[in-house]
Amino acid sequence: MVLWNLRMLCVATLLSVAACGDNDAPSDQGIETLTDTNPDPSIVEVELVAAEGAHEYLPGKPADVWGFRDGARAGSKVTIPGPMLEGKLGDRVIVHFRNELPEETTIHWHGIRLPHRHDGTPASQQPIPPRGTFDYEFPLMDAGLFWFHPHMRGDVQIERGLYAPLRVLADDGIDVAADRVFVLDDVKIASTGKLSELTDNLDLMLGRQGNVIMVNGEAGRVIDATSGSRERWRFVNTANGRYFNLELPGYKFLVVGWDGGLVNTPYETDTLLLTPGERYDVIVELAGSPGDKLALRTVHYDRGHNIPDPGPIDLLTIDLGAAGRAPAAMPATFGTVGPVVFDTATLRRRFILREDDTIPAAPVFTINDEAFPNITPVQASMGTEVWEVQNESEMDHPFHLHGMSFQVLDDAGVPIEPLGWKDTFNVTRETTRRFVVKIDSPGRWMYHCHILEHAERGMMGELEVAP
Numbered sequence: 001m002v003l004w005n006l007r008m009l010c011v012a013t014l015l016s017v018a019a020c021g022d023n024d025a026p027s028d029q030g031i032e033t034l035t036d037t038n039p040d041p042s043i044v045e046v047e048l049v050a051a052e053g054a055h056e057y058l059p060g061k062p063a064d065v066w067g068f069r070d071g072a073r074a075g076s077k078v079t080i081p082g083p084m085l086e087g088k089l090g091d092r093v094i095v096h097f098r099n100e101l102p103e104e105t106t107i108h109w110h111g112i113r114l115p116h117r118h119d120g121t122p123a124s125q126q127p128i129p130p131r132g133t134f135d136y137e138f139p140l141m142d143a144g145l146f147w148f149h150p151h152m153r154g155d156v157q158i159e160r161g162l163y164a165p166l167r168v169l170a171d172d173g174i175d176v177a178a179d180r181v182f183v184l185d186d187v188k189i190a191s192t193g194k195l196s197e198l199t200d201n202l203d204l205m206l207g208r209q210g211n212v213i214m215v216n217g218e219a220g221r222v223i224d225a226t227s228g229s230r231e232r233w234r235f236v237n238t239a240n241g242r243y244f245n246l247e248l249p250g251y252k253f254l255v256v257g258w259d260g261g262l263v264n265t266p267y268e269t270d271t272l273l274l275t276p277g278e279r280y281d282v283i284v285e286l287a288g289s290p291g292d293k294l295a296l297r298t299v300h301y302d303r304g305h306n307i308p309d310p311g312p313i314d315l316l317t318i319d320l321g322a323a324g325r326a327p328a329a330m331p332a333t334f335g336t337v338g339p340v341v342f343d344t345a346t347l348r349r350r351f352i353l354r355e356d357d358t359i360p361a362a363p364v365f366t367i368n369d370e371a372f373p374n375i376t377p378v379q380a381s382m383g384t385e386v387w388e389v390q391n392e393s394e395m396d397h398p399f400h401l402h403g404m405s406f407q408v409l410d411d412a413g414v415p416i417e418p419l420g421w422k423d424t425f426n427v428t429r430e431t432t433r434r435f436v437v438k439i440d441s442p443g444r445w446m447y448h449c450h451i452l453e454h455a456e457r458g459m460m461g462e463l464e465v466a467p
């Protein structure tokens, strides 16, 4: 497969970032926000529509896409990514959803802890038919970056453009010049500019790898920032199968949060791996000089099956302008996550991940030798469990659990430091990872590999939690 030269793909659309320099001013270039129609400041009420539309992945060559649009704004068009749902910690969210697609769907709120009937999967509700509607309602119990997407034919519907970020703000005392959301994705585009109809064996095995690699729906995006400023970047990987291994040469990321919110102790890293479905919340100190151009890029990560190294791929350019204001000191304490308490009497469950590629055009991915939808739901009660996810395959699988979060244990069986909440975690090939899971919500929840081609070809299960 030929990876197109990104520089040829990028039109130099030098949009400037609005509102940079204001404390905590969200500046999410390329992302709209859903209109809140409810005057009550503690309720976010939106109208979300899934519909057909167009998006230019290649300049001047629009593709037919499926996407989300803001149903509360007359004449709104679908955008890629979809408009962000945004609220504050403790708000109540009401989403009036309308399906204008030609096929049935559901909307899942990835990472959000919510009542089971609003989880948006075929395990929790009837599929929403074309022209059908559904009202989702849930409280925002955790601050951080989440996202939403369909949970039917995910490999097809999400690839066509149905995904959007969900940001839950909280006053956590981190002073930044900009709080940005970066939605990382790739898409496989034919030379006509349309979405490629071809799914080859490699796509099935690795998850579909796109040839247009985007931040917030656009390849080669350029953003403006002030030199000397501190910014907060929240990343989500919405790709079907691509792993992003981020670096900003010459700079470090200070990781302050994971999927489910702040970690208890921030830590610095040069590279940041995001597997499909994962989120990271980082601080960058843009200590460069005016005129500097910084390149955010993704570098190779070996996830098995001898995936070739395409070399570094530029994702985004940060143009440093005149010096901004100096940021206030970072807070003295972060988050309030404590270790989940468990002992040798805690129930342990094992999930064995396997792949069978004897027929390369029809690989099967299983959990405990069952391939979804032919599965027996796992029966559980409320409480704490230790899950052992044993990956017996030759590639990594990002394991995702709905409706609940977990802490990852080290080989000695204690939660890894810093402490933080994950709902999606990459279980590397031929290893076993242990998670301590807080099962605190009854209902039928899904768990699966977030490589969408794997999930849709068997690597998905259900957890039935008794009230």
Ligand code: C2O
Pocket: 108, 110, 149, 151, 277, 400, 402, 446, 448, 450
């Ligand atoms: Cu991102 Cu089962 O979902």
Ligand code: CU
Pocket: 396, 397, 398, 449, 450, 451, 454, 455, 459
């Ligand atoms: Cu997988």
